[in-house]
Amino acid sequence: MTLSRVVLLPKYIQKMCQAGLITFCGLLGLAVGLSGVFQNGQIGIIKSLALGIVLWLFPNVYFLVKIMRHIGQVSGKRLLSIFYREELTKLLFSGVFFLMIIKVLSINVPVLFLAYIVSQLLFWLLFIIKSEKGL
Secondary structure (H helix, E strand, O other): OOHHHHHHHHHHHHHHHHHHHHHHHHHHHHHHHOOOOOOOOHHHHHHHHHHHHHHHHHHHHHHHHHHHHHOOOOOHHHHHHHHHHHHHHHHHHHHHHHHHHHHHOOOOHHHHHHHHHHHHHHHHHHHHHHHHHOO
16 A cells, blocks of 8 residues: 555545544434433444444445455456455445444334445535535
C-alpha cells in the first residue's frame, strides 16, 4: 500500500465511525422518545443498535483496507476483479455475522436491521454531502 493511501485510510475509517455514531445516537434518541413502547426492552434495544452498527462497520472496514491496498498498484481491470471479490467477501462476512448474532444472542432483530441499514444510508449521505462541497 502506498504512503498516500495509508494516509487516507484513517480518514475513510473515521467517516465510517462517524456514520455509526450518528446512527447510534439518533436511533437511541428515537427509542428513548418512544420509551412508552419499549419500557421493558431498553437494554435489548441498545444492544441491538450497537450490534447492528458493528455488523455494518467491521465488514466495511475490512473491504476498505483490502481495496486501498491495491489502488494505484494494479490495472483497472484487475482492480475491478479485486473489488468484486472483496465485495462478495464483505457480503458473506455480513451474512455470517448476522446469522451468528441472531442465533446466539437474544436481541431485537428489527432494530438490528434498522441500525445496519441506517448506518449504510448515513455513510452514503455523508459522502454525497462532502462530494457536493468538494474535497
